[in-house]
Amino acid sequence: MSITVRVPAKVNVQLAVGAARPDGFHDLANVFLAVSLYDEVTATPADELRITCSGPDAGQVPLDTTNLAARAALALAARHGISPDVHLHIAKDIPVAGGMAGGSADGAGALLACDALWGTRASRDELLAICAELGSDVPFSLVGGAALGTGRGERLTPLEVGGTFHWVFAVADGGLSTPAVYGEFDRLVAGADVPAPAASAALLDALRTGDTALLAGALVNDLQPAALSLRPSLADTLAAGTAAGALAGLVSGSGPTTAFLVKDEDAARTVADALLASGTCRTARVATSPAPGATQIRT
Numbered sequence: 001m002s003i004t005v006r007v008p009a010k011v012n013v014q015l016a017v018g019a020a021r022p023d024g025f026h027d028l029a030n031v032f033l034a035v036s037l038y039d040e041v042t043a044t045p046a047d048e049l050r051i052t053c054s055g056p057d058a059g060q061v062p063l064d065t066t067n068l069a070a071r072a073a074l075a076l077a078a079r080h081g082i083s084p085d086v087h088l089h090i091a092k093d094i095p096v097a098g099g100m101a102g103g104s105a106d107g108a109g110a111l112l113a114c115d116a117l118w119g120t121r122a123s124r125d126e127l128l129a130i131c132a133e134l135g136s137d138v139p140f141s142l143v144g145g146a147a148l149g150t151g152r153g154e155r156l157t158p159l160e161v162g163g164t165f166h167w168v169f170a171v172a173d174g175g176l177s178t179p180a181v182y183g184e185f186d187r188l189v190a191g192a193d194v195p196a197p198a199a200s201a202a203l204l205d206a207l208r209t210g211d212t213a214l215l216a217g218a219l220v221n222d223l224q225p226a227a228l229s230l231r232p233s234l235a236d237t238l239a240a241g242t243a244a245g246a247l248a249g250l251v252s253g254s255g256p257t258t259a260f261l262v263k264d265e266d267a268a269r270t271v272a273d274a275l276l277a278s279g280t281c282r283t284a285r286v287a288t289s290p291a292p293g294a295t296q297i298r299t
């Protein structure tokens with residue numbers, strides 16, 4: 001028997017970043033929105049813990065116990081005193097190291113798949129606690145939809161979304177390391193007074209009412225200057241997307257994927273084609289939000 005779980009990518013429609021904490025993390029007001037690009041994690045009984053991965057970017061995914069899917073299986077097995085013998089196959093469609101939480105998606109997906117396969121019947125709270133141990137973004141991958149993440153991003157408050165938003169994602173060549181981008185943020189704000197992060201009322205209104213134009217005006221990412229500093233060519237991608245008619249563009253999380261909010265499906269196709277033709281990205285993906293969180297799709 002195998003269990004397959006589908007898990008969405010995310011975009012941060014607001015990422016407000018506070019000063020570095022003593023533990024090295026940053027307090028956030030992180031407004032997550034799940035988007036319709038998905039990885040699938042399939043768990044199958046095996047003699048030992050084994051990870052495989054397929055998809056165009058599979059070569060960039062670690063297959064050892066640093067893989068978040070492996071770490072999820074190990075964490076669940078340890079809590080329940082069972083052995084973590086399972087084959088986890090990741091069908092990867094989310095860009096790797098792209099600021100879209102692909103690794104976090106696989107962690108949440110593996111956790112749900114192993115829980116179903118092993119019959120451990122962990123409560124939602126236990127699953128969320130394991131997710132938070134695995135990484136700041138992993139709880140949101142489990143929950144999906146839209147949520148405000150506070151603390152280091154792991155404490156979630158679900159948000160209402162009143163409509164469908166259309167996106168184009170410009171995928172860059174290569175990735176950006178999340179710790180390196182936070183490190184560059186620290187360097188750029190050194191000596192300045194960094195305000196405590198807070199969610200924007202206008203942005204929450206835009207989500208609640210499903211108002212695309214309002215959301216376009218409220219998108220903000222405090223990590224964007226750091227990502228642009230480490231990867232200046234992203235400015236060309238952002239310019240190409242807005243020149244092609246996107247309502248707004250921003251770096252997705254720590255980047256280097258850039259996200260463009262567009263009016264509708266037709267505009268999405270136009271902007272995606274123009275981004276590809278501009279030569280400023282490796283590929284362009286069209287998606288909608290919100291998308292559901294980790295969901296079992298096959299037994």
Ligand SMILES: C[C@@](CO)(OP(=O)(O)O)[C@H](O)COP(=O)(O)OP(=O)(O)OC[C@H]1O[C@@H](n2ccc(N)nc2=O)[C@H](O)[C@@H]1O
Pocket residue numbers: 012015024025026027028030098099100101102104134135136137138151152153178179182252253254255
């Ligand atoms: C920036 C964001 C925005 O959603 O995601 P990505 O764009 O990378 O996907 C997140 O904050 C990334 O979350 P995640 O990738 O889960 O980070 P973690 O594994 O918990 O931490 C990796 C490293 O990122 C830095 N980090 C992460 C979260 C946070 N609130 N403050 C930090 O300073 C720390 O250097 C930490 O050691």
Ligand SMILES: Nc1ncnc2c1ncn2[C@@H]1O[C@H](COP(=O)(O)OP(=O)(O)O)[C@@H](O)[C@H]1O
Pocket residue numbers: 060061062066067068069090095096097098099100101102103104106107175176178254255
């Ligand atoms: N299942 C996984 N898929 C992708 N990357 C993973 C996975 N597990 C661990 N990683 C590591 O996490 C790093 C960040 O990858 P990813 O989660 O895709 O990006 P981001 O943190 O920018 O959203 C990768 O470079 C890789 O070394």
